[in-house]
Amino acid sequence: MQKQQPITQDHIFIKILNLTFSGFIILSNISVFFPYTFRILKSGGGPFGYGVLLLPITLIGILYLIPASLTLKRKNHYNTTFLWINLTGTIGCAYWIYFFNSSLFS
Numbered sequence: 001m002q003k004q005q006p007i008t009q010d011h012i013f014i015k016i017l018n019l020t021f022s023g024f025i026i027l028s029n030i031s032v033f034f035p036y037t038f039r040i041l042k043s044g045g046g047p048f049g050y051g052v053l054l055l056p057i058t059l060i061g062i063l064y065l066i067p068a069s070l071t072l073k074r075k076n077h078y079n080t081t082f083l084w085i086n087l088t089g090t091i092g093c094a095y096w097i098y099f100f101n102s103s104l105f106s
Contacts (some may be wrong), residue, residue, distance in 0.1 A: 015077040021086035022068035028093045032100060033061040057096055064089035 037058040045052035067085040070076055 011078050018071050018083050021090045022071040025064050025068040025089050029062055029065050032097050033058045061093050
């Protein structure tokens with residue numbers, strides 16, 4: 001059996017960032033990506049079907065739920081791989097939320 005490493009300030013900082021990024025991804029999926037995806041699917045992409053072009057973007061945002069939900073498990077709080085994946089997911093989700101709210105559906 002291996003000894004556990006002592007928890008340092010760096011570990012706590014990684015844990016806080018990991019949980020913050022994963023929380024943002026989960027909230028953005030619930031509030032933005034799921035509703036837009038359902039709206040696009042319900043309308044069939046709009047009159048000319050151009051809304052279907054946005055489905056890959058929303059589905060990529062929804063796929064970031066996988067590492068975000070895995071980060072919530074206690075053993076993955078300190079995982080730096082999940083930190084980098086969640087960081088890219090947060091940046092991407094924030095960009096597309098800004099894009100959706102500013103120009104697309106106004």
